Amino acid sequence: MFTGSYVALVTPMFDNGDIDYQSLEKLVQFHIEQGTHGIVSVGTTGESATLPFDEHVKVVKETVAMASGAIPIIAGSGANSTAEAIFLTEQIGRLGVDGFLSVVPYYNKPQQKGMIAHFNAVADASDLPVILYNVPGRTVADMLPETVAELANHKSIVGLKDATGDIGRLKATQPLVPSDFVILSGDDESSSEFLCEGGHGVISVTANIVPNAIAKMCEASLAGDFAQCRAINDTIKKLHSTLFIEPNPVMPKWALYKMAKMESAAMRLPMVLPELTSQKEIEELLQEYALISG
Template sequence: MFTGSFVALITPMFEDGQIDYPSLKKLVDFHIENGTHGLVSVGTTGESATLPFDEHIEVVRRTVEYAAGKIPVIAGTGANSTAEAIFLSQQIATTGVAGFLSVVPYYNKPQQKGMIAHFEAIADATDLPVILYNVPSRTVADMLPETVAELAKHPKIVGLKDATGDIARLKETQPLVPDDFVLLSGDDDSSCEFLVNGGHGVISVTANLAPKEMADICNAAFAKDFSLAKQINEKIAGLHTSLFIEPNPVLPKWALYKMGYTNSAFLRLPLVESELESQNTLEQVMRSSGVLS
């Protein structure tokens, strides 16, 4: 259920900051039509840090409704407060989501034992599976492979989104976890190599713009056609880097507005609209990648 290309979906908004649900439906349809294997709703790319609980829950609920069972939806429910992460997970558990994505607590800098206690408490709180999310560039704290191995013993902790971009970390983790423990790349730039080295999929920012290409890379890798996977990846490799010239999701939101899928590129403060120079750079890459004509 959790293999392949999962898009780290943006949360579209109108210029007044309200959630743009018509555009959200348009985006969900876009992904279903282009072969995306699953959706991640209100992860960090979905601006989870600035959505209050009621909006967070409603965006997930609508995403599940729009997906209509055609592809699974994973809900971002991570927090640096264990109690908040549990509350969100319990509130969202009844929406029809397939599972949860839960990030390493940020700012607190928990010890490895603290991470184990945090994620086990979240996993114990509902009947749904949990995917761990390690992104030390954002959280500062780094969940080590030995910690992942310990958490993988929990029956409801089923996978890891690894955004370190370090293939050596993947190879270090693989022998420590069960074969059915899902290892997903959280770094688009190294995701193809991650798949070639035995990864099970990707939770992708690039897939917001290039869903078919990201799905095709995964499908080719699963078929052991690594040459084809690398060929497709080369076509869109510029997106992997140019989308992160400014903090995510500043440029993905602008790009989807430029492509006509949303009504604005509005972001909740403290993020603001991208610089014109960044937009021009990304637009050139979008045209050369074929996602913008």
């Protein structure tokens, strides 16, 4: 369950901030055609923090309809308020999604016991599987391996997206959780090593741009071909770093816009378009990868 390459899908928008559903459908079909193993809809890369509840739910609903069962859909349902996360989980759970991705509450800086209470309450709100998401670089709070192990006792909590970028964290978590507990990389730069050390897949930002390469990298790792996994990663590793020279999702949105996958690179304030130097850097790299013409 939930192994392989899952894309942390951006949410396309027009310059006035409205959701661009036509471009969203184009992206969904792009991932189906390119072999992506699953989509995360309205996760943090999908700008969940700035989509109101009704819009958040509608984007997930439309993504499920667009995929039409061809590819699993995991929905972001996290919030820094437990009541809000429960509400989103309940609403989205009726839409035909395959599971949820729930981020550590941001800004509040909850204690480990608070995280346990929060995620257990969220998981109780639906019978669908929940993947925990630890990204201390964005949330400030860091969910420790022992906390993950405690939460893995809940019947609906089936996995973890680890975006610490620390392979040592993976090794510390593995012996504490059941063998069928899925551990996914949420850090593209360290993802190939994460896979080779026993990770089960990725939830990737880079997969927005080169979905087939990320899918093949995961497939190689899951087949035990770690040399091939690393070789594929070597061909795209420049993207991993360049896509994060400005805060996510600024750069992937600009790249997809230049690749003609979206009508606009617009995003919700307080996020704005990349600096001209950043635009030039990613465009030169896209040309190098033959993803856009010169």
